[in-house]
Amino acid sequence: MFSASPANRNIFTVSKLNHLARSVLESEIGQVWLSAEISNFVAASSGHWYFTLKDNRAQIKSAMFKGANRKVMTRPKEGDKVLVRANLSIYEPRGDYQLIVEHLEPEGEGQLKRQFEALKQALSAQGLFANENKQPLPNSISRIGVVTSATGAALHDILTVLKRRNPAVEVIIYPTQVQGANASRQICRAIEIANRRNEVDILVVGRGGGSLEDLWCFNEENVAWAIHYSVLPIVSAVGHEVDITIADFVADLRAPTPSAAAELVSQSQIEMLSALTSKRDRLYKNTRTLLKELQYQQQSLTQELNTYHPKNQLRQHMQRVDNQLTAITHNMTTRLMRAKQTCDSRISKLSQFSPMALLKEQQNTHSLLSQRLTQAWRRGVEQRHLKLANASHLLDTVSPLSTLARGYSITFKDDNVVKSQKDLVRGDVITNRFADGETKSTVN
Numbered sequence: 339m340f341s342a343s344p345a346n347r348n349i350f351t352v353s354k355l356n357h358l359a360r361s362v363l364e365s366e367i368g369q370v371w372l373s374a375e376i377s378n379f380v381a382a383s384s385g386h387w388y389f390t391l392k393d394n395r396a397q398i399k400s401a402m403f404k405g406a407n408r409k410v411m412t413r414p415k416e417g418d419k420v421l422v423r424a425n426l427s428i429y430e431p432r433g434d435y436q437l438i439v440e441h442l443e444p445e446g447e448g449q450l451k452r453q454f455e456a457l458k459q460a461l462s463a464q465g466l467f468a469n470e471n472k473q474p475l476p477n478s479i480s481r482i483g484v485v486t487s488a489t490g491a492a493l494h495d496i497l498t499v500l501k502r503r504n505p506a507v508e509v510i511i512y513p514t515q516v517q518g519a520n521a522s523r524q525i526c527r528a529i530e531i532a533n534r535r536n537e538v539d540i541l542v543v544g545r546g547g548g549s550l551e552d553l554w555c556f557n558e559e560n561v562a563w564a565i566h567y568s569v570l571p572i573v574s575a576v577g578h579e580v581d582i583t584i585a586d587f588v589a590d591l592r593a594p595t596p597s598a599a600a601e602l603v604s605q606s607q608i609e610m611l612s613a614l615t616s617k618r619d620r621l622y623k624n625t626r627t628l629l630k631e632l633q634y635q636q637q638s639l640t641q642e643l644n645t646y647h648p649k650n651q652l653r654q655h656m657q658r659v660d661n662q663l664t665a666i667t668h669n670m671t672t673r674l675m676r677a678k679q680t681c682d683s684r685i686s687k688l689s690q691f692s693p694m695a696l697l698k699e700q701q702n703t704h705s706l707l708s709q710r711l712t713q714a715w716r717r718g719v720e721q722r723h724l725k726l727a728n729a730s731h732l733l734d735t736v737s738p739l740s741t742l743a744r745g746y747s748i749t750f751k752d753d754n755v756v757k758s759q760k761d762l763v764r765g766d767v768i769t770n771r772f773a774d775g776e777t778k779s780t781v782n
Contacts, residue, residue, distance in 0.1 A: 360428035368641055370424060373419075378416075472590045475602075476540060486513075556576045575592075575594075577595075579595060763781065766780070
């Protein structure tokens, strides 16, 4: 059996082999688009996302770092169908084959967006978005037509604003579905009826907010042509301010919400607001176009620099930090549980020598002594009451008042007791005190 000499052997270390494999994957395959299902989703404390992308036959580990996932409007969850743009790579410390996800969106939404852009470009080329085809809104508006669902929140918002701003304006409702397969045909029919009757000064066409699928009837080509051919000026009021539909581009004026549409058509300076809205829409369109061009340039440069860019090394380190943080958290949790068990054991042992029993015994002794003290105090008080009663009786017996009560009297001269007649002279005024009163006398 042939064996190469040690000098001719190309011997790799594991880390060198993993690094070489990662470089080959990133440089040779590069960026890919992938349709898959989310599984094992974890949002790390660092802000990075880790998950598995799978179909019914295979799966691959994936990472989306916080610099990329902050652009995702809604955090994915277990079982979500998604469309991702990613680069193949290897997590070198474990040799894990993985995807580094740069862009993530719900599956199906990307197709609708591409259909939206294709139809927008086609209709724009045919002049449906041109400002010269847009009608100025009338300066005086007395009747407003509303094409929307008769039970939707949009109609309620419009009527509430109009009632507050101009209760005298008349509102005619052309009810229609605003979601579903038949919604676009019903919207076109309602616009045609309003134009044939010619009973309003302006039409407000729209509905409340929702997903791209919910608003899709306002991105249908037949609705765009119905708005374009309308003789009546049309204000588009679809969804929230961030929602942009084909109807917004074709309409004579675009309102960010149904409530805002009611504000616009009830104001006197509508032409100025129409011009501002048109300029704003063009600014949005030009800004989106510029941003897309810059995004494509950035993607091209990123792909060229991806192999040797330090960002990849940084990602490897960030994953290593997340793994170490997870291990540290697990170890700390284990140590805390052991410490708690030790503490509980020592508390159990200390409870056997607790002073509570002795304290309870002392409390009982204190309560008994307190009862005895109370009883002794009560007996002492009773004895003193008895002595006081006897002394009071004795005092009453020798009291001068008792003597007076037996028929005697006491004679006073100038508030002094007269003890002998020698103490008196003629003309002295004396007072005789009896038990029931006193009298005054003059000595003759």
